[in-house]
Amino acid sequence: MRRKLTPYLLALPGWAWLALFFVVPLAGMISLSLTSGNVITGFTQTFNVGNYVEAITTYSEQLVRSLLYGLGATLICVAIGYPAAYWIAFHGGKHKSTYLLLILLPFFVSFVLRTISWKFTLSDNGVVLGTLKTIGLLPADFSVLNTAPAVVLGLAYNFLPFMVLPIYAVLERMDHRVVEAAHDLYASKLQAFLRVVLPISLPGVFAGGLMTFIPTTADYVNASVLGGPGNTMIGSIIKTQYLVNNDYPIAAAITFVLMAVLLIGIFSYARALGTERVMEVQAK
Amino acid sequence: MTATTEAPATTAAGTPSLPAPAISLAGVTKNFQSGRESFTAVGGLDLDIQAGEFFSLLGPSGCGKTTTMRMIAGFEEPTTGVVRLDGTDVTGVAPNHRDVNMVFQSYALFPHLSVADNVAFGLKRKRVGKAETDRRVAEMLSLVELGDHGSRKPSQLSGGQRQRVALARALVNQPRALLLDEPLAALDLKLRQAMQMELKRIQRDIGITFIYVTHDQGEALTMSDRIAVMNGGYVEQLGTPAEIYERPATRFVAEFIGTSNLLTGTAAATTADGTDVRLDCGQRVRIAERLSEGTPVDITVRPEKIQLSTAPPDDSLSRVRGTVSDTVYLGSSTHYTVRLDTDTEIVVFQQNDRDLSAADAIAGRGSEVWLSWRPTHSYLLPS
Numbered sequence: 001m002r003r004k005l006t007p008y009l010l011a012l013p014g015w016a017w018l019a020l021f022f023v024v025p026l027a028g029m030i031s032l033s034l035t036s037g038n039v040i041t042g043f044t045q046t047f048n049v050g051n052y053v054e055a056i057t058t059y060s061e062q063l064v065r066s067l068l069y070g071l072g073a074t075l076i077c078v079a080i081g082y083p084a085a086y087w088i089a090f091h092g093g094k095h096k097s098t099y100l101l102l103i104l105l106p107f108f109v110s111f112v113l114r115t116i117s118w119k120f121t122l123s124d125n126g127v128v129l130g131t132l133k134t135i136g137l138l139p140a141d142f143s144v145l146n147t148a149p150a151v152v153l154g155l156a157y158n159f160l161p162f163m164v165l166p167i168y169a170v171l172e173r174m175d176h177r178v179v180e181a182a183h184d185l186y187a188s189k190l191q192a193f194l195r196v197v198l199p200i201s202l203p204g205v206f207a208g209g210l211m212t213f214i215p216t217t218a219d220y221v222n223a224s225v226l227g228g229p230g231n232t233m234i235g236s237i238i239k240t241q242y243l244v245n246n247d248y249p250i251a252a253a254i255t256f257v258l259m260a261v262l263l264i265g266i267f268s269y270a271r272a273l274g275t276e277r278v279m280e281v282q283a284k
Numbered sequence: 285m286t287a288t289t290e291a292p293a294t295t296a297a298g299t300p301s302l303p304a305p306a307i308s309l310a311g312v313t314k315n316f317q318s319g320r321e322s323f324t325a326v327g328g329l330d331l332d333i334q335a336g337e338f339f340s341l342l343g344p345s346g347c348g349k350t351t352t353m354r355m356i357a358g359f360e361e362p363t364t365g366v367v368r369l370d371g372t373d374v375t376g377v378a379p380n381h382r383d384v385n386m387v388f389q390s391y392a393l394f395p396h397l398s399v400a401d402n403v404a405f406g407l408k409r410k411r412v413g414k415a416e417t418d419r420r421v422a423e424m425l426s427l428v429e430l431g432d433h434g435s436r437k438p439s440q441l442s443g444g445q446r447q448r449v450a451l452a453r454a455l456v457n458q459p460r461a462l463l464l465d466e467p468l469a470a471l472d473l474k475l476r477q478a479m480q481m482e483l484k485r486i487q488r489d490i491g492i493t494f495i496y497v498t499h500d501q502g503e504a505l506t507m508s509d510r511i512a513v514m515n516g517g518y519v520e521q522l523g524t525p526a527e528i529y530e531r532p533a534t535r536f537v538a539e540f541i542g543t544s545n546l547l548t549g550t551a552a553a554t555t556a557d558g559t560d561v562r563l564d565c566g567q568r569v570r571i572a573e574r575l576s577e578g579t580p581v582d583i584t585v586r587p588e589k590i591q592l593s594t595a596p597p598d599d600s601l602s603r604v605r606g607t608v609s610d611t612v613y614l615g616s617s618t619h620y621t622v623r624l625d626t627d628t629e630i631v632v633f634q635q636n637d638r639d640l641s642a643a644d645a646i647a648g649r650g651s652e653v654w655l656s657w658r659p660t661h662s663y664l665l666p667s
Contacts, residue, residue, distance in 0.1 A: 177392035180359055183379040184386045185406035185453070195405075199396045 033252035043249060051253035059237050059254055066234040067261065069148070070217030073155035074163075077212045078205065080156070081163035085204075086197075088164075089171035096172075103164050111158065115225045118154050119145065122226065146228030154222040159215060163208035170204030171197070206273050214262055234258055304371030305332040306461055306493040307356060307384075312365030314351050325351040327517035329365070333461070333495060333510075338487050340496045340504040343514035344540070349497045352514070353463050356495065358382045369460055380409070385454035386463040389470070391446050393438040399449050400425065400434035406457040424456040427486065444475045451486070461493040468503065480506050501541045505529065513537050529586075535665055538584045545585045545630045546665075551575040558659050565625040569602040570659040582665040587633040589661040592620060597656035604655050606630065611649060622655055630655060 033051055035043040056063075088099045106114055120126055122144045125133070132138040144150045178200070182192035220235030227233070234254065241251035314326040326348040333339045341349035354360040355367060358379035367375050374382055385406065394402050400421050407417045425431050428448035438446055447467060454462055464483075468476045484507050487494045498504050504511050505525040513520045513528060513536075521533035532538035538546065549563040558572045561581050571583060585602075597603050606622040609629065613636075620632045632655060 174395075175390060175392055177388050177390055178394055180379070181386070181388060181392040181394070181453075182405070183359075184357060185457070186380045186409035187405075188380055191409065196394055196396075200394075 029252045029255065032248055033256055035249045037249075039246040039248070048249065051249045052257065054250060055253040055257050059234060062232055062234045062237050063258065063261065065148075065231070066217050066258070067265070069152050069155060069223075069233060070213050070219075072152040073159060073216040074209055074213040076152065076156035077160050077163035078209070081160055081208065082167055082201075082205065085164045085167035085171055089168055090176065100165075100168065103161050106157075107161060112221060112225075114158060115154055115221050118150075118157060119225055122150055122153070145226060146230065148227070148231055151223050151227040151231050151233070154226045155216040155219060158219075158222065159212045162211040162215070166207035166211065167201060167204035170201045174200050202273060206270070209269065210266060213265075217262060218258060303335070304368070306335040306337070306370060307331070307333040307495065308368040308371075309352070309356070310366045310368070312352075312355060312362045312367065314348070314355060314360060315363045324517050326355070326362075329519060331512060331519070331522070333493060335370075335460075335493055336491050338484070338494045338496065338507055338509045340498060340508040340511045341514055342498055342501060342504040342511050342540075343520075344499055347514040348517040349499075349514050350465060353386075353465055353495060353497045356461070357384055357386050357463050383459055384461045384463055385457050385459040386465065387447075387450045387454050387467045389466045391438075391450040391467075393446055393449055393453070395438055397437075398434065399430065399436050399438065399441070402438065402449055403434075403453045403456050405453065410457070420456050424452040427455075427489075428452045443471055444479065447471065447479065451483075455486070455490065455492065459492065461495055464494060464496045466498055467496075469498075469500075476503075483507060505541070513540065515540075531663060532584065533666060535582065535584075538663075538665060543587050543631055543633075545587065545590075547583050547585070547628070547630075547662075549581050549583070551577055551579040551581055553577065561662075563604075563624075563628070565628045567604045567624060569604060569662060571602075571662040571664055572660045573664050583662045584665055585630070585657055585662055587619070587631045590630065590632045590655050590657045592622070592632050592634055593654045593656065594651070595654070597654050601656040602659055602662055604630070606653060606655060608649050608651050608653055620653075622653060 031045060032043065034045065034047045034049070036046045036048045036050075037043040084103065088096055088103075092099050109117075121128060123129070124143050124145065129138060129142060129144060133140055133142065144153075174197075178196050179192050182196045183189075187195060217233075218235050220233055220239050223231055223233040223236055238251050238254050238258075241247045241254065309329050309331045312326060312329040313324070316323045316325055329348075329352060331352075341352055343349050351360060355362050358374070358377060358381075361376060365375075366373055369383060394405065397405070403421045403424055404417050407420060412420070421434070422431070425434055428451055430445060430448055430452065433441065433445065438449065441449065447470075450467065467483075468479050471479060480503060483494070483496075496504070496507065505528075508525055510522065510524055511528050512522045515536050521528055521537045523531075523533075528537060529541055532541060532544070535546065538544040547561075547563055547569065549561040549569070551559050552562040552568065553560045554574050554577070555570075558570055559575045559581075561569050561571055561583065563569060569583070571581070575581065591597065604624055606624040608620055609623045610621040612619040615636070617636055618634050620634065622630045622632060624630060
């Protein structure tokens with residue numbers, strides 16, 4: 001009897017933690033999102049669905065923009081991160097951990113500082129644009145800052161390691177002899193990659209995709225530092241409603257709209273990639 | 285990447301004879317460069333493997349057997365020398381353009397594909413039609429007795445089943461030669477022995493050349509038509525299992541294959557039918573070869589050729605006296621260790637075909653015994 005209970009007892013602190021710090025606040029937020037009132041007179045529970053209507057109608061532009069930016073950043077991360085992870089896993093030799101450390105090195109600098117340094121990098125007469133303008137490759141009035149690409153680039157830069165690490169983990173763990181086996185069975189190098197390496201590494205791409213898409217979509221630092229007023233993301237709206245306007249119900253409602261959209265996105269993404277198959281490979 | 289076809293049916297001597305061997309290595313060497321250090325894995329290899337042969341590369345780890353196989357498969361290119369398949373020079377040809385297939389030690393099955401898709405992989409790359417692919421896959425799966433496992437994933441199979449999938453995945457392509465890299469190493473003893481028989485049966489049935497890399501001499505002796513015993517990047521001896529066992533060409537082969545009793549001595553006197561050899565321990569044995577007096581001699585005697593007795597054996601035999609220092613009872617046979625002097629021990633295998641009581645009487649530890657064997661069973665190692 002006691003032996004049967006032991007695993008549950010061991011899991012108890014974890015469950016308690018989740019209940020206390022995840023379920024309770026979440027329930028509180030759902031309740032808050034349905035209240036009316038203001039911060040001075042207090043909020044009363046009125047099951048005010050109007051908060052959600054307002055969140056969707058007023059901020060749909062920022063919501064769609066956030067999803068597009070998040071998607072763009074995630075695609076850039078796959079495009080840069082997959083080859084990097086592949087190279088480290090297959091050709092890193094004995095310096096693999098050094099290369100991984102280099103990928104992680106920017107994390108040793110604060111997130112906000114990193115983003116601000118990108119502001120200098122991308123500034124109109126900075127190292128990159130200034131040089132290109134001097135040698136005449138770009139017109140003098142060319143600008144990247146305060147545009148959508150600046151935000152997407154900043155997001156991709158900041159979240160790249162979240163893409164590289166899960167892909168690397170899968171590529172590193174797979175039996176590299178399967179590549180030789182594919183060559184032995186008449187596959188060219190490209191076919192061996194497309195038919196064997198890529199399918200086996202899909203769980204890593206899936207995990208990396210989630211780990212970049214979710215935080216990039218909800219991010220507001222990059223948009224405020226690099227994007228200027230025209231490129232506000234949904235995270236900025238939530239922050240402003242919460243901390244500046246103190247309109248907690250609408251902030252909570254926007255949060256849940258974002259969460260719902262992300263969940264729908266994730267499930268359709270999982271379906272598209274065929275996660276059951278993907279998870280099976282990973283389980284092995 | 286071009287393969288040049290040479291006129292078949294010419295041997296090294298240039299005389300037309302047998303068809304070109306299925307696989308031929310000529311003057312093949314392989315050096316690995318790691319930083320400034322160079323390591324010679326294969327020091328010089330000339331091998332002709334005939335079509336339909338079960339050929340084993342046998343040796344301890346690091347002897348170059350796996351490198352040799354990988355050069356045949358195309359995963360490594362020889363530093364010097366030429367690899368030919370059916371007389372065609374394939375040196376420099378990528379593995380996917382070579383008509384040989386490999387069974388990997390770790391099997392290297394594709395974990396994301398079903399058993400049937402694993403087996404069909406090579407046929408699909410070769411653009412074999414769907415109907416024929418399905419037929420050949422089904423046929424091959426039933427040959428390896430996995431007919432109803434086609435839809436499973438490799439992770440759902442046992443070690444022995446995975447091994448057979450790896451075999452089917454290679455054989456279904458009907459390669460000119462099948463390369464097997466210690467394919468049974470991961471299996472337990474019973475399964476390994478069953479698979480040895482199974483591999484031999486499949487090889488006989490389909491008649492494809494098998495090249496089998498192993499460090500297990502028992503496995504090589506059981507299955508092979510011919511064995512190349514490798515050591516330090518060179519072939520020590522090439523021959524049938526019986527030749528290699530009965531007539532080891534070098535001390536290394538004698539010690540690596542089976543159990544050997546190595547005795548050193550000096551030729552003392554020639555007689556009508558051989559030479560008397562004075563062993564280093566002082567006793568005399570007889571060998572069939574005639575050697576001039578004073579020649580240093582290394583001889584080896586297999587343990588099962590030796591008779592153990594308490595009474596002095598016939599004078600025409602090689603015979604020595606010693607003390608039993610250890611016995612191991614193995615059911616069908618008993619292994620005795622007999623000490624001639626402090627430096628020399630001889631291992632003797634006796635079939636337990638006598639009365640147990642009689643065997644017991646001989647077997648006692650510490651008892652004085654005679655060992656005898658025919659002079660022709662003293663095999664003289666080339667010096």
